[in-house]
Amino acid sequence: MITTKDLTKVYRSRGRDVLALDSVDLHVQEGEVFGVVGTSGAGKSTLIRCVNLLERPTSGTVTVDGVELTALSGSEQRAGRELREARRRIGMVFQHFNLLSSRTVQQNVELPLEIIGLDRHDRRRKAAELLDLVGLADKAGSYPGQLSGGQKQRVGIARALAGDPKVLLSDEATSALDPETTRSILQLLRDLNQQLGLTVLLITHEMDVIKSVCDSAALMRGGRVVESGRLTDLLADG
Numbered sequence: 043m044i045t046t047k048d049l050t051k052v053y054r055s056r057g058r059d060v061l062a063l064d065s066v067d068l069h070v071q072e073g074e075v076f077g078v079v080g081t082s083g084a085g086k087s088t089l090i091r092c093v094n095l096l097e098r099p100t101s102g103t104v105t106v107d108g109v110e111l112t113a114l115s116g117s118e119q120r121a122g123r124e125l126r127e128a129r130r131r132i133g134m135v136f137q138h139f140n141l142l143s144s145r146t147v148q149q150n151v152e153l154p155l156e157i158i159g160l161d162r163h164d165r166r167r168k169a170a171e172l173l174d175l176v177g178l179a180d181k182a183g184s185y186p187g188q189l190s191g192g193q194k195q196r197v198g199i200a201r202a203l204a205g206d207p208k209v210l211l212s213d214e215a216t217s218a219l220d221p222e223t224t225r226s227i228l229q230l231l232r233d234l235n236q237q238l239g240l241t242v243l244l245i246t247h248e249m250d251v252i253k254s255v256c257d258s259a260a261l262m263r264g265g266r267v268v269e270s271g272r273l274t275d276l277l278a279d280g
């Protein structure tokens with residue numbers, strides 16, 4: 043469902059080159075929860091941002107659901123039509139939720155639907171459905187500032203699902219949450235994976251997250267994948 047081939051990213055920073063990704067080959071199967079783990083600076087954020095082309099890789103390819111995204115034109119700011127359509131099939135969840143504080147929960151979830159031009163009635167219906175799915179039906183009229191961290195992340199997840207994505211990317215979605223809330227959010231991701239057949243690619247610096255929810259994982263260090271495979275095999279190898 044997600045394949046990267048020879049994915050390389052070099053940042054130019056104050057006249058120096060930083061090799062953030064070094065020939066990364068990743069294979070995420072349809073319907074699995076795949077985790078990428080590594081310490082700070084390993085290249086995880088760069089990897090996940092390259093997968094939906096929020097970041098343009100320096101070289102290599104990214105293919106999601108049969109579409110080679112790196113062959114499509116555009117950037118984060120000005121994506122071409124094909125890239126915009128492909129991105130719609132990729133949901134993204136963020137560590138700090140990225141909700142609009144001046145809009146209600148319902149309006150936050152409706153935002154991507156507004157952008158694709160869904161009419162008001164259909165937006166409402168879809169947003170209500172999604173809020174129900176993440177267990178927040180009773181918070182539709184609340185503002186983000188009135189919610190707990192876990193509830194905010196549920197809104198973030200509902201919004202990420204608005205475009206009926208086949209793939210969900212999670213950038214440290216539980217890093218700002220306490221252990222109990224972390225468990226409930228990971229359980230939600232697992233439920234969505236099973237109910238909707240959603241493929242999930244998540245990045246984390248915590249091995250516990252990988253162990254509790256992932257089918258497969260890759261360990262990154264210094265911009266490279268140093269180990270990857272089914273979790274059962276990785277744990278058996280020590």
Ligand code: ADP
Nearest residue numbers: 053054055056060081082083084086087088214
């Ligand atoms: P994390 O390790 O949690 O991903 P960072 O603090 O490394 O967070 O990065 C936060 C933001 O700053 C990211 O958008 C990243 O791309 C950017 N960033 C990280 N390192 C540098 C750097 N050396 N120069 C410029 N921007 C950077």
Ligand code: ADP
Nearest residue numbers: 053055060062081082083084085086087088089
């Ligand atoms: P992680 O998410 O695993 O913490 P990142 O992908 O954020 O790792 O960073 C990988 C490397 O790339 C780090 O050395 C970081 O400082 C560097 N980096 C990340 N973003 C930028 C940026 N925008 N400009 C320059 N260097 C960056």
